[in-house]
Amino acid sequence: xxxxxxxxxxxxxxxxxxxxxxxxxxxxxxxxxxxxxxxxxxxxxxxxxxxxxxxxxxxxxxxxxxxxxxxxxxxxxxxxxxxxxxxxxxxxxxxxxxxxxxxxxxxxxxxxxxxxxxxxxxxxxxxxxxxxxxxxxxxxxxxxxxxxxxxxxxxxxxxxxxxxxxxxxxxxxxxxxxxxxxxxxxxxxxxxxxxxxxxxxxxxxxxxxxxxxxxxxxxxxxxxxxxxxxxxxxxxxxxxxxxxxxxxxxxxxxxxxxxxxxxxxxxxxxxxxxxxxxxxxxxxxxxxxxxxxxxxxxxxxxxxxxxxxxxxxxxxxxxxxxxxxxxxxxxxxxxxxxxxxxxxxxxxxxxxxxxxxxxxxxxxxxxxxxxxxxxxxxxxxxx
Numbered sequence: 001x002x003x004x005x006x007x008x009x010x011x012x013x014x015x016x017x018x019x020x021x022x023x024x025x026x027x028x029x030x031x032x033x034x035x036x037x038x039x040x041x042x043x044x045x046x047x048x049x050x051x052x053x054x055x056x057x058x059x060x061x062x063x064x065x066x067x068x069x070x071x072x073x074x075x076x077x078x079x080x081x082x083x084x085x086x087x088x089x090x091x092x093x094x095x096x097x098x099x100x101x102x103x104x105x106x107x108x109x110x111x112x113x114x115x116x117x118x119x120x121x122x123x124x125x126x127x128x129x130x131x132x133x134x135x136x137x138x139x140x141x142x143x144x145x146x147x148x149x150x151x152x153x154x155x156x157x158x159x160x161x162x163x164x165x166x167x168x169x170x171x172x173x174x175x176x177x178x179x180x181x182x183x184x185x186x187x188x189x190x191x192x193x194x195x196x197x198x199x200x201x202x203x204x205x206x207x208x209x210x211x212x213x214x215x216x217x218x219x220x221x222x223x224x225x226x227x228x229x230x231x232x233x234x235x236x237x238x239x240x241x242x243x244x245x246x247x248x249x250x251x252x253x254x255x256x257x258x259x260x261x262x263x264x265x266x267x268x269x270x271x272x273x274x275x276x277x278x279x280x281x282x283x284x285x286x287x288x289x290x291x292x293x294x295x296x297x298x299x300x301x302x303x304x305x306x307x308x309x310x311x312x313x314x315x316x317x318x319x320x321x322x323x324x325x326x327x328x329x330x331x332x333x334x335x336x337x338x339x340x341x342x343x344x345x346x347x348x349x350x351x352x353x354x355x356x357x358x359x360x361x362x363x364x365x366x367x368x369x370x371x372x373x374x375x376x377x378x379x380x381x382x383x
Contacts, residue, residue: 014056016073022055023077027084035085038213039351044166045088045213046124049095052081053121058095061250061305062103066119071246072302075253079295082257083264086355087214089254090362091126094164094171096250098125101172102192104243105232110192126164128173128193128219129247130363136240137364137372144175144221145182146189152227153177153189156199163216165202170194174236187235191226199224245316246305248364252298255323255359258352259291262330265349266337273337282333291330294322314376321369324360331356 014022030048037043052058059067061074074096082089099118102110117123134140144157155175162171173193177185195202202217233239266284270277277283298319304312331353335342342349360366 016070016076019056019060019073020076020080023052023057023080026051026055027081027088031081031088032084035088035348035351036346038085038087039354040212042212044215045085045091048088049091049124050121052077052092053095053119056119057081058092058121059099059116059119061096061246062099062115062119066099066103066115071249071305072299075250075256075298075302078250078253079257079260082254083261084257086254086258086261086352086358087212089257090358091164091214093250093254094126095121095124097127097129097247098164098170098172100243100246100250101127101190101232104239105190107229107231109229110232124164124166124169126162126169126171126215128159128162128171130161131159132174132188132236132240133247133363134368136237137368137375139368139371142174142176142188144173146175146177146191146226147180148177148185149225152225152231153191154223155189155191155193155221155226156223157221159219161205161216162219163214165195165215165217165219168196169215172232174240177234188237189226189234190232190236190239192230192232193219193221193224193226194230197224242306242308245301245307245313248313248320249298249301249305249316251362252294252320252323255320255327256291256295256298258327258355258359259287259323259330261348262327262334262352262356263287263291265334265342265352266330269338269341273339277337280333280336282329284333284337287326287330287333291326294319294326298323310376310379314373317364317369317373317376320364321366321373324366324369327356327359 034043038045057077061071063069078089078092081092102115118125131143135142143159144155146153146155171193174188174190177187177189199222201220205216205218263284301316334349335353338349
């Protein structure tokens with residue numbers, strides 16, 4: 001789908017509802033046709049992602065001219081995708097946060113045409129920030145090291161899981177800056193890592209229980225040169241503090257979508273099995289009411305994604321945790337409501353159970369979220 005071929009109602013002048021309707025059409029048509037291949041055969045849905053980009057779904061959160069500066073719209077679009085395929089919803093998130101990094105960096109080389117290419121789906125990108133986010137939460141150490149050299153840095157190290165990658169792709173990454181002897185210099189460098197850069201190697205990961213088609217690789221870097229055109233922030237901590245709430249908040253689109261898909265599966269068998277399903281806990285009407293309330297809460301937070309207060313970030317973390325927990329409950333309940341048909345490997349319910357597990361463990365995982373909430377709450381309310 002070429003952006004020039006889109007009718008006027010699918011350009012930047014379109015309403016949010018029209019854009020969401022167009023996203024829904026792609027999700028329930030081309031995406032639904034390949035969802036099993038994505039989940040179990042490792043099919044990477046490049047065409048679907050590019051269609052979503054052409055519609056404006058991958059840049060809705062970005063400032064003009066790349067997007068609409070509407071985080072709520074970006075989250076709702078991701079939810080429509082995740083409602084059909086959690087894996088593709090996750091890749092939409094990867095693409096969105098890569099754009100977030102590039103625009104927030106203020107680096108002219110990462111804005112303009114480069115940012116518009118990412119927002120349109122012409123360029124594809126991900127995020128290698130799982131390890132740094134865990135490092136800042138004191139869960140693990142930074143795995144990439146950057147040594148200053150003339151004109152930039154040389155970066156080396158290995159990251160085990162990075163998604164939405166492939167030839168020609170890029171991702172936002174972060175490294176501890178060290179001297180020539182490997183001693184830390186007390187700050188970090190955030191940068192755009194190009195998969196085709198000399199010294200970058202993508203290695204296949206072991207098979208996952210779901211979501212095989214997410215373009216997930218282990219990254220091995222050996223003296224990769226990072227110059228001014230790739231630099232996002234140095235030192236990186238102030239940059240991370242500025243974008244962290246937006247980073248986490250965007251993930252709520254995955255949780256909302258996977259939960260909604262599970263509730264849809266419950267309603268699908270209500271006419272036939274409602275007479276016995278009524279004795280189960282977590283009925284679809286109750287789950288829908290809870291999901292609608294969470295969605296409204298997320299939309300309110302999305303009005304101010306760059307609020308840098310600790311209280312706001314705690315609210316974002318709590319909403320993200322609630323979304324993960326609700327996804328688990330909804331998917332489990334959908335399995336019980338569908339019975340044996342939901343236990344078939346080909347069942348949407350079976351796939352969604354595994355997708356909900358991913359929502360619960362992807363960085364920040366539920367345990368990571370709860371740890372951060374406890375730490376930040378202690379700082380806000382010291383004993």
